[in-house]
Amino acid sequence: MQNTKLKTFFLLVFILLSSLAFGTAIAATPNSSPSNDQANKALEQLFGGLNNPSDELLLPEQAFNLSVEVIDATTIQLHWAIADGYYLYKDKVKVELIEPSTVQLQPLNFPTGKEKYDEIFGDTLVYYNELILEQHLNNTKEGATKVSLTISFQGCADIGVCYPPMSKTLHLSLPKGSTLKNATSANQTIDKTSVLSEQEQIADSLIRDTLWLTCLTFLGLGLVLSFTPCVLPMVPILSGILIGHGHALTTRKAILISFSYVVAAALTYALFGVLAGLFGSNLQASFQNPWIIGSFSFVFVLLALSMFGIYQLQLPASLQTKLSKISQHQAKQTVLGSAVMGFLSALIVGPCVAAPLAGVLIYIGRTGDATLGGFALFSMGIGMGIPLLLIGTSAGKLLPKVGHWMESIKSFFGVMLLAVAIWLIDRIIPAGISIVLWGLLFVAYGVYLKATERLAEGASNWQRLAKSFGIISLLYGIILIIGAASGGTNPLQPLANLSINKSTQQNSALHFTRVSTLTELDTTLKAAILNKQAVMLDFYADWCVSCKEMEAFTFTDPEVHNALQNTLLLQIDVTENNDEDRAILKHFNLIGPPAILFFTPDSNGRSTGRVIGYMKATPFVKNIKQAIE
């Protein structure tokens, strides 16, 4: 029995590792996806899906991250952190002075780059990983000086794509002839010239804002995990240390020891998280390959099966006892000792929670953020340790009883793992099919929760509640499948294609005043200035899908309504794309809808912000606030 467990465990580890190795090996080759076109086509026709290639390329700002530091009165340091596999062209790096005329730029001294042969351009010099340049200035003026510079650069990636020339305008203040350091990050001082980067900035801040939320989520996840049988081996170990103290154990000391034990275990997980964050970012490229995505997805299905008790993942018992023996030797009744054991226990428990842990690690790997990974998994470790803290301080009085309910938690994780599996293959299968898979998952879980079974006479309240959730899950699953059949592709709005839903959404739509010519727009804008009113100008067209999405998902949001309370809402319908329409688009330097411009009473007819393309409500509200306040 033990033997088969062992075999299964190693088999799975092998699959996981080999698929990782396979992934890195293929990461460098461009995506040449083998086609499962035949099957896709049939289903595509049925569900009206679309291949949804995931764009795992880095954004220009991530690929070439420029930061600038004022070293002293005559030196500015430019530093590009260049992502792995990306490079900058030497002859495309330029620094230009905008003002003042009292300053002159000296020629740049470039470090030796890497020679790269190009069939068209011949030998070129490029920089990988990083480029550090010192821009020396001749400053004829005494005292502190404000300088404006434009830095332009251009680069490509090894996988065979190039980024358009980028330029950043910087406003720096040079100190008096001292060596005062004045570090500025490019992100803070750069005038974001392109619309893209404006929006990227917001996206960045959103990610930062949600760090604590992510930690909270993972804390909850850890707490749920602690109700699985996996944590049970930790109980005797912790109790062991505490009992080891005998009568000398005070409650305070018990708390201290339990605490150091739990924190050490959590730190071990944090280490996993950091590694996943670092390792995962390199793995991102390989996630473009359908085979890799497919095999990962398959591994998750296997892991899910273990949660449903089809087989068990565990460290072999002999190893477990050995580790716990070592830990008892370690336990010289010190806080440090219990910390060491916390670390060891995390390893003991590791394989048991391997399945959910792997899911979490993959998620973090995808974000490629080591800090986030560390914090998230630390929170998860703490969450897992909360019951242990309780046990420790109550000296075992609060020990949970093993029972059937633990199986429910395991099967819940099984469902979560299947969800991860679907989420992974989501990007390589038509949207219609993935929504069907989601539907099936919810239906199956609903049935598992006995949604379709009659409640026994005198069933407990818990059983009734479970059945209610089961029915909800079942219904949602059915709705998803119906939605898929009607061509819906969004699991959160599966019925968006059905007309009943549309008419209700329009009730809370924004009400725009239509303008159609440039002169009309001009008069309206001037009137708004007199009224001291901000203006939002929306470019709309019937054929513009993103405009419709904005209308249906963003403009209906109460927060958007709130933010636009005192704003004059104008809309230009450019469906016909006639001369008037083109003149207006050209006037604002736009290619076409979807585009939204903002004006404030004192912006003199110049837009103070713009949103191009579809944007969700929360970032949109941020954009509104930035533009009109």
Added chain:
Amino acid sequence: MKPLTLFFGLLLMSQANFPFAASDHPIKTRPNFSLPDLERKVRHINEWDGKVIILNFWATWCPPCRKEIPEFVKLQDEYRNQGVQFIGVAIDNEQSVSQFAFEMDMNYPSLIAEIKGIGLAQQYGNRAGALPYSVIIDRHGQIVFRKTGPLSRQRIINTITSLKE
């Protein structure tokens, strides 16, 4: 205890970070646009409605873009009779494009979008704004394929063959 699990489960699922939030809205219908060609004539994308369009965003300063264009020229010749139309959108100036088009004997229209063409590429689903970027549009104006980076001959042939009526 089971309902407690479910409560946590629903709580977790409602967190925007978990798998459910993964689906963004794929753009399916091609956005409209018009741009000048090398004769400075304004061409509207709906001019080619009813054809299978391979829309290629490129630039002369982008080596991988330049590299794949001879193959496009060949394919344009081979598939012209079957209603397949290549269209280049150059994130570049007229002078460079005109020179390159002459050297390469480009047999399909090059539209000049300059740097603002990146915005158009984004409307067509190019998140990172990198080049080359190609989309294939079927006869009904639906985007059926998107690819950042070089597009292989085989991939194009597979896709256009699957779209044949």
